[in-house]
Amino acid sequence: MLATMERMQILDRADELSSWILESDVAENYRQCLYKLQSDAQTQKKIRDFTKMKESYEEVQRFGRYHPDYKKVMKEIRELKRDMDMDENVAEFRRAETELQDLLDHVSTLIGGAVSEQIKVPTGNPFFSGSSCGGGCGSGGSCGCSA
DSSP states (O other), rough: OSOOOOHHHHHHHHHHHHHHHHHHHHHHHHHHHHHHHHHHHHHHHHHHHHHHHHHHHHHHHHHGGSTTTHHHHHHHHHHHHHHHHHHHHHHHHHHHHHHHHHHHHHHHHHHHHOOTTTTOOOOOOOOOOSTTTTTTTEEETTSSSSO
């Protein structure tokens, strides 16, 4: 029998856990910051300007400093990036995004550790990992860790 009572209980508990995460203060803060980011006209203009300039930047990168507009594009992309990064809505969103990712990493690590200490959890955060690769890489050891 594929669907045992134990498996059904695990699935129910996983649904319950995901509901808790979605209803958490961290997730609510993330949604509010995302809404502010998406609804603020000034912030969206900064993001659009940066995205447009990024296309020029990628074109210049193909030729490096030999491109005729190299210095101009490099200067403008740095200015637009800084302007976008300093926007209050972008900064708040990034903080909220990091908090939510930290929560998810922590939950993943707890679940993996409850199953076995040998399980590698791909958090991307070296704080949550005991492996030498700075996070569960999932690459089968190609990064040089002892997977």
